[in-house]
Amino acid sequence: MSSAERVRSAAVKLFATKGFHGTGIRDLAQEAELSSATLYHYMGTKEDLLVEIMTTSLHRLIDAVAKATAGSDDPVVRMRTLVALHVLAHAAQPGETRVVDNEVDALSAPARARVVALRDEYEQFWAKAIEDGAAANVFHTAQPAVTRLALLEMCSGVARWYSPTGPLKLEDLATHYAELALRALGHPVAVRAHDLRQCLEVVAQVWDLPVQEGF
Amino acid sequence: MSSAERVRSAAVKLFATKGFHGTGIRDLAQEAELSSATLYHYMGTKEDLLVEIMTTSLHRLIDAVAKATAGSDDPVVRMRTLVALHVLAHAAQPGETRVVDNEVDALSAPARARVVALRDEYEQFWAKAIEDGAAANVFHTAQPAVTRLALLEMCSGVARWYSPTGPLKLEDLATHYAELALRALGHPVAVRAHDLRQCLEVVAQVWDLPVQEGF
Amino acid sequence: MSSAERVRSAAVKLFATKGFHGTGIRDLAQEAELSSATLYHYMGTKEDLLVEIMTTSLHRLIDAVAKATAGSDDPVVRMRTLVALHVLAHAAQPGETRVVDNEVDALSAPARARVVALRDEYEQFWAKAIEDGAAANVFHTAQPAVTRLALLEMCSGVARWYSPTGPLKLEDLATHYAELALRALGHPVAVRAHDLRQCLEVVAQVWDLPVQEGF
Amino acid sequence: MSSAERVRSAAVKLFATKGFHGTGIRDLAQEAELSSATLYHYMGTKEDLLVEIMTTSLHRLIDAVAKATAGSDDPVVRMRTLVALHVLAHAAQPGETRVVDNEVDALSAPARARVVALRDEYEQFWAKAIEDGAAANVFHTAQPAVTRLALLEMCSGVARWYSPTGPLKLEDLATHYAELALRALGHPVAVRAHDLRQCLEVVAQVWDLPVQEGF
DNA sequence: GATGAATGAGTTTTCATTCAT
DNA sequence: TATGAATGAAAACTCATTCAT
Missing domain, CATH: 1.10.357.10 (Tetracycline Repressor, domain 2)
Known part of the structure; x- marks a missing residue:
């Protein structure tokens, strides 16, 4: 799975379970196994x-x-x-x-x-x-x-x-x-x-x- | 309506519409027309x-x-x-x-x-x-x-x-x-x-x- | 023990064990078994x-x-x-x-x-x-x-x-x-x-x- | 001196002179010449x-x-x-x-x-x-x-x-x-x-x- | 691509203190 | 004598985001 896909599926998983406001950028980064700065290469x-x-x-x-x-x-x-x-x-x-x-x-x-x-x-x-x-x-x-x-x-x-x-x-x-x-x-x-x-x-x-x- | 009631109904309204994580203490205070410190008199x-x-x-x-x-x-x-x-x-x-x-x-x-x-x-x-x-x-x-x-x-x-x-x-x-x-x-x-x-x-x-x- | 004495001995105990900055007014009130507002009758x-x-x-x-x-x-x-x-x-x-x-x-x-x-x-x-x-x-x-x-x-x-x-x-x-x-x-x-x-x-x-x- | 070292030595200085509870995060940040958010890069x-x-x-x-x-x-x-x-x-x-x-x-x-x-x-x-x-x-x-x-x-x-x-x-x-x-x-x-x-x-x-x- | 460093603005919560009753 | 209600300021800490490398 590419990094971009990992970001997306991490977001789906966490937004679904913890909600958008309940999910932090660092949560996403951890789930996607990327640094939080790298996340911003793949999303706005x-x-x-x-x-x-x-x-x-x-x-x-x-x-x-x-x-x-x-x-x-x-x-x-x-x-x-x-x-x-x-x-x-x-x-x-x-x-x-x-x-x-x-x-x-x-x-x-x-x-x-x-x-x-x-x-x-x-x-x-x-x-x-x-x-x-x-x-x-x-x-x-x-x-x-x-x-x-x-x-x-x-x-x-x-x-x-x-x-x-x-x-x-x-x-x-x-x-x-x-x-x-x-x-x-x-x-x-x-x-x-x-x-x-x-x-x-x-x-x-x-x-x-x-x-x-x-x- | 007492302050305690105002806190509760503000929370119900905002938690319902914006979600728990989407509702800040300041939002609650504003909705209840109290200072955020006063909120803590009425809630844990x-x-x-x-x-x-x-x-x-x-x-x-x-x-x-x-x-x-x-x-x-x-x-x-x-x-x-x-x-x-x-x-x-x-x-x-x-x-x-x-x-x-x-x-x-x-x-x-x-x-x-x-x-x-x-x-x-x-x-x-x-x-x-x-x-x-x-x-x-x-x-x-x-x-x-x-x-x-x-x-x-x-x-x-x-x-x-x-x-x-x-x-x-x-x-x-x-x-x-x-x-x-x-x-x-x-x-x-x-x-x-x-x-x-x-x-x-x-x-x-x-x-x-x-x-x-x-x- | 009078309330005034309770305030003082609570302060001595807590200041000694937790330090001045580590002791809150509410800690003092609890230890002295008074409300925090009442404390201010007995101290500046x-x-x-x-x-x-x-x-x-x-x-x-x-x-x-x-x-x-x-x-x-x-x-x-x-x-x-x-x-x-x-x-x-x-x-x-x-x-x-x-x-x-x-x-x-x-x-x-x-x-x-x-x-x-x-x-x-x-x-x-x-x-x-x-x-x-x-x-x-x-x-x-x-x-x-x-x-x-x-x-x-x-x-x-x-x-x-x-x-x-x-x-x-x-x-x-x-x-x-x-x-x-x-x-x-x-x-x-x-x-x-x-x-x-x-x-x-x-x-x-x-x-x-x-x-x-x-x- | 690196930022990490500045954080540590600021903490030593302030904890020693003002005590742990008497030292605020802002004091540390000021002493270390960093923003308080940056402090958290270097400490837990x-x-x-x-x-x-x-x-x-x-x-x-x-x-x-x-x-x-x-x-x-x-x-x-x-x-x-x-x-x-x-x-x-x-x-x-x-x-x-x-x-x-x-x-x-x-x-x-x-x-x-x-x-x-x-x-x-x-x-x-x-x-x-x-x-x-x-x-x-x-x-x-x-x-x-x-x-x-x-x-x-x-x-x-x-x-x-x-x-x-x-x-x-x-x-x-x-x-x-x-x-x-x-x-x-x-x-x-x-x-x-x-x-x-x-x-x-x-x-x-x-x-x-x-x-x-x-x- | 990828990241460590950095931060202003934000978070929830507690602070010491006042005051009407 | 006593306190519940109230609060502005401050506490520790996190936020989403940027940027130089």
């Missing part, structure tokens, strides 16, 4: 590093859902895909996703605006799927916006506790959450692991992970 | 303040669910109650609850152990209700533990966005989430605001809020 | 308290040696008496004497000048006795001033380690030191406890201690 | 600095007496050497030695234990010499332990007042104290400067001082 300011992590993570999420939902008109299929991708991303990349989800407040106003715009762009995929499903009478929810937020939070939580070394396989995790979401949307159908195969592939591709069950 | 260390906020908040949650579920054997009713109380608490006290949910990592090891123990005690009410419902065949979930975590995260998210001045009334919010949760548990029944009246009362009592629709 | 500033302790201690020493050596022309007797008194005072009042010996540097310039003047006044008794003994050819020392300092330091050290509950009785301690001093001055004569009886009485009187072997 | 905490000063000083004393007394069986010669070395060290390095002698109470418990152990190791040389002399009937003292403490204090006092620019030469100082000590031990023999030549050399070597009369 500490905030630049945070922004970079957040934007690449969000861009990847957006890429992934764009790819995986392209060409699908069925809101149920799209919803299933969105949930699966979100959960897989949070389970496979808990560091980056926790940073995105928890450290928005640490950003300065202009950087925050850019990040929030990306997050909104991403959430639009969810909003659209829910709306379409409601219009098609396959989803039943009195408060589509509230439901969207509820489901997003539900899925994001995975990054807080999922362990790839635990008994639960990634595909079963994704399957389970997809089912929870569809049930909550009033469309209680069984989801099979097979339905989510494409999602695993997209995640592997976008995040450059080895294609295997547990990444 | 900054961490003591955080611990106090977390433990009282968790004790209240535990009190509330203990009160509201006492004497109810029906897992569906208990689950409905747990969800409603959780959502109401997070909507009515977004500051305290966000601090509890997000700042556990900021605690030193011994304090964290105590807080986590309280949180586990609280989550046991959820675990029990889900187990009982599954045993009684009214809930259907292949992964009860995962489902519990998913639902808890879903409900906690409310503290991030709910606004009491928005169009959504507290009782409708609680109703909606209760329905989402019961659906996700495979028990899709309608929930009426009337069913949750007691929850509103318990919340008002435990958090010492004015008894009215929007607190 | 912290430095005033230190000055008071030092000056009363030095005045007592001066009183004691003036009393005990009055009317004695024999330099050997006077020296024996000075050593015994110094050692007894340091053994019986280790707190006050350690403060006098160690905290002079903590005083502001004007206060230091006053304290040093008192100390010099006291040391004059020693200087005079040594000079007289040298003139009378009973003491033999090439460097009277150096010898005076050496003997003073030797005797002051008692306050650092003597314990009244240990095996060594006060009168034996004084006897031993008197002999060491006379030997060092080239006048090696035996000193008997009986010779120092008056010293014990003077010390008991000046420091208001119960007249008994161990005070 | 303020206490680490104190510990380092004390331990190196004690190690040097131990080295010096080990070297100078090696191969000497005569208790009188050893005692003479111990006194001379102690006095020379305190006269030539009054800063370090005063810190060792006066600031032990400023240490935290674990650091204090280590320092006291070193001091005890050093004092064993004195204890042994006195015991051996008493056994050989060349020293006469009823209380060997008390005598040891008395002589140590007597010699340490030199650091409080000796000035290398004054009229008293180092070798005369050492000679005088050696004589005082031997007299106090009941072995009143003349000591000649020539007897202590080796001591001056050892001190010059161990403390890395220029070999000349006044260092």
